[in-house]
Amino acid sequence: MSPGGRAALVAAAVVAADQATKAIVRASIRRGETVDVLPGLDLVNTRNRGIAFGLLSQGGALLAVVAGVALLALLVFFLRHRERRLAWLPTGLLAGGAAGNLIDRAREGSVTDFIDPIAWPAFNLADTAITLGVLALVYVLEGPPARGR
Numbered sequence: 001m002s003p004g005g006r007a008a009l010v011a012a013a014v015v016a017a018d019q020a021t022k023a024i025v026r027a028s029i030r031r032g033e034t035v036d037v038l039p040g041l042d043l044v045n046t047r048n049r050g051i052a053f054g055l056l057s058q059g060g061a062l063l064a065v066v067a068g069v070a071l072l073a074l075l076v077f078f079l080r081h082r083e084r085r086l087a088w089l090p091t092g093l094l095a096g097g098a099a100g101n102l103i104d105r106a107r108e109g110s111v112t113d114f115i116d117p118i119a120w121p122a123f124n125l126a127d128t129a130i131t132l133g134v135l136a137l138v139y140v141l142e143g144p145p146a147r148g149r
Contacts, residue, residue: 003088007078010092011099018100018125025114040118047110048122064105071098086140093133100126 001009029035029045037043078091101124104111113122 003082004078007088007092007095010089011096014093014096014126014129015100015103018096018129019103021125022100022104022112022114026112029114034116042116043114044116044122046113046116046122047108048113049110064102067098067102067105071095074098081140084140086136090133090137090140093129093136097126097129097133100124100129 025043025045029043031045031047033045035043074091074094078087081087101111111124111126113124113127115124115128116122
């Protein structure tokens with residue numbers, strides 16, 4: 001499979017998992033309700049109109065434009081670096097995560113968040129994919145850590 005195909009497959013898997021889990025939460029947990037899962041980890045049904053941690057919650061259309069520009073920049077990065085080892089992985093994770101949250105914004109005007117650990121704002125699988133995508137991008141750009149130093 002080509003690197004572009006791998007990136008698309010990862011992005012599609014992220015969007016599918018993200019949208020499925022959000023639909024399950026919206027269908028089974030009342031808005032604002034908290035369900036204890038493990039000590040220190042709850043499930044909630046909450047909405048976020050902003051970006052991470054609710055920042056820019058009044059951003060509205062500006063957030064969609066910024067996300068679109070970020071996705072375009074990601075595509076340009078991938079096209080310029082597609083031969084770089086593993087470049088498809090952060091591309092797929094970031095594109096899938098961004099798309100999952102953009103689908104929510106387009107459909108509902110906000111993003112459904114549901115994973116709620118202690119002392120950390122609620123988030124979702126798309127946010128997790130974005131975070132992992134950033135870490136994978138750093139790895140792809142910087143390479144593995146040097147040994148023996």
